[in-house]
Amino acid sequence: MLISGRFVALALVGVLLAAWSAVAVGVYALVLVLALATDLALAGRIAGLDVGREPTAPVRLGERAESVLAATNTGRRVVRALVRDAWVPSAGARPRAQRVGVPPGETRRLTTVLVPTRRGERDTDRVTVRSYGPLGLGARQRRLVVPGRLQVLPPFTSRRFLPEKLSRLRRLDGAVLVRQRGQGSEFDSLRTYVTGDDVRALDWRATARSRDLVVRTWRPERDRHVVLAVDTGRSSAARLGDEPRLDGALDACLLLGALAARAGDRVALVAADVEVRARLGPSGGRDVLPRLVGALAPLEPSLVETDPQLLAAEVLRQVSRRSLVVLFSALDTASGDAAEGAGLLPTARALAARHEVVVASASDPELARLAHERGDPAQAYLAAAAELAAARRAAVIEQLGLLGVHVVDAPTDVLASKVADAYLDLKAAGRL
Template sequence: MIVPRRKFLILLACGFAFSLLGFAAPVFGVLQYVYYLVLVVLTGVDIAFIPRKKELTVAREHEKFLSIGAGNLIRFRVANKSGFACRIELRDEYPGEMETADDRVILDSAPMSIAAAAYQIKPLRKGDYRFGGVQLRVSGRLGLTARQYRYDIPTDVKVYPNILELKKYLMMFRANRLEQIGYKRPMHGGENEFDFLREYLWGDNYRKINWKATAKHRYPIVEVDEKEYNRNVFTLIDAGRMMTTRYGDLTKLDYAVDASLILAGAASRKKDFFGLLTFSDKVHSYIKPSRKNRVLNEVLSALYKTEADFYRSDYLAAYRYLMHRLRKNSIIFVFSELYDRIVSEDLMRLLRLLAGHHQIYFVSFEEVEEWAKGEDLGSIARKILQEEQIAEKETIVRELSKTGIRTIRVNAENIKQKVVNTYLSV
């Protein structure tokens, strides 16, 4: 299909000026015909030099797994097998469960070459999805017209928890620069137990320089001592109706899942054991605490399958299931939500029971509901209810702290950093 471009429409409109001038002098009427004749010839030349559909090849590329709630790069490579240069405007047919600021990709393609460009897409739900075709609008060298093509290149993709954030954490951990992305640096030393050698970084203790290794490599090498904790780090994730609330772009469960994934990465680098349990009205998944290399893959697979449902969570059933399997004293992060004393009675009981055997950290989301202004009777009543709910929640948190249960207050922006930093501080 041939589509006129904006430049062609502007030039076409300019021709009407000769019609107006033709009332004053007939010669302008002749010039109008000449003008339109030249425009038609140029348009024909422009169309003739636009590459045909069979002369263009389109390929879509992306990571094996996309990350929920993060900007994932979708790359395109367009091979131009013709002898003509062109400008290509590309639009992708992406799944409706994803969003992007701009799905339009512009490429300038030289003759007999391959052009590449990319755009970012943000998935809002985990699961299996399919990209459809790709629409191309190919303009000629003069930019007067374009040919529009559609290429059917369906691509299946899986959306996982935020793997990009995990990769960033592990990369910055290796570079000893976790502070740059908001995480604490793991505590080294204390047991005088040698762990490994690495290149000297700013801030390292110069007394730990290994002079023999330094002379061999010709740059400073330091010894790193690290405590061998062998601790159990465990996450208990409520996937019931209390976690279905949307908190920004994602649900509370999605943020809990992302934080658990980063926590698993941090625990593996600290050589601690990591495990998890997800539940609602029943137990959905359980991973025994482990520090084997495959534990991250097991955690990722379990969290990928975790979806919030609208059943009432059975906290006591989750406790009974866990206590038969987790006998070693552990650091447990509980992801759920308090509402009021009546609704959260079973949750409070679960936390107190766990606190008798383990070190408990309860992760609570800060309220983001818009406060009522109190301008009319309905608004005043709503404001009073909001204040009472907040006050009751604060009372519950204080009561829990008296039994040794620490509450971590988080929001969508800092949940991963706060959870991981709390673990690294223990």
């Protein structure tokens, strides 16, 4: 049982009667208590209120969604209620509570607007119903189990780069990318020989039917495999600007997945730290982007050191043929002992032995700012630390280059674009 603000206000009025007569105060208090008891007796039964939740469609981060409760009164009295659908704060639920009157046998719908501020799955399981009597003096209250879930998808802010990348892909696809016979290439067309063409590309049968020498042109194969390997360990939780490093990696995964699907390649995914968090087998065509979005949406950084052997083993298990592996990780995770198999370098070495590897890492703009601020001893110390971190990062990039690994080191806002450019560069060079 709960008493309302109206009951408290009436009780305070009774205090003023104390200056007139103690008997009057007693009578007033008795009447007020009887009115409260009557009001509670006439309040609609919450047990007779059947509350259900309609499914909530997935929404991209920052966009608007609606969660709808359907309340059906199976009792004999009107239910005058204050209903609170309590979501986690990051779901951005508004309004906080809603008043509703449900006559017997009727249904009312209550809509809660959700504007999430975090990616992932936002859950709720309790709805608080406070049923008031006709006088509004008191209320019954009960918490009902009404499970609900909102899937907040990555925002895919890098889709603004997609038209530009697709335009470049079409230019590459229309050009003669590989002019000689090579392993893993497919026939494109015939054309007249020009000085500088490889004589091994001559097509003697076509030449016999023509007055000129004819050569075959080749293009990189479609149906290549692209594996997106995402490190979800502690380094992915570092905040770069307004978002964690992991979110920048997921955005780049979506852009590269969409681009590779348009290029006719097959895309696979592995996300892991000390255990596998997401796994998708190779797929192509229109299925790629929806599957990627569904697999990436629930991923969250784990505050553990990533097991590099697990991540490498999962990638090698996904694809047996030579593929492009794009590893999203922090370059500072390369500081582990390579002899013990820890850190980024052993992982990259294991993958580069069998695949074309790109390591993509979002750089921290804060380091560049700290390196240039030296106004006092404290700032000078921070600048030295930032310079040391930058030097170590440069050393890691150099070591990865010696392994034949391509490195994309860029700020979060352009990381996706740079990764897509690396993919297109490999296609243009006939490496993919």
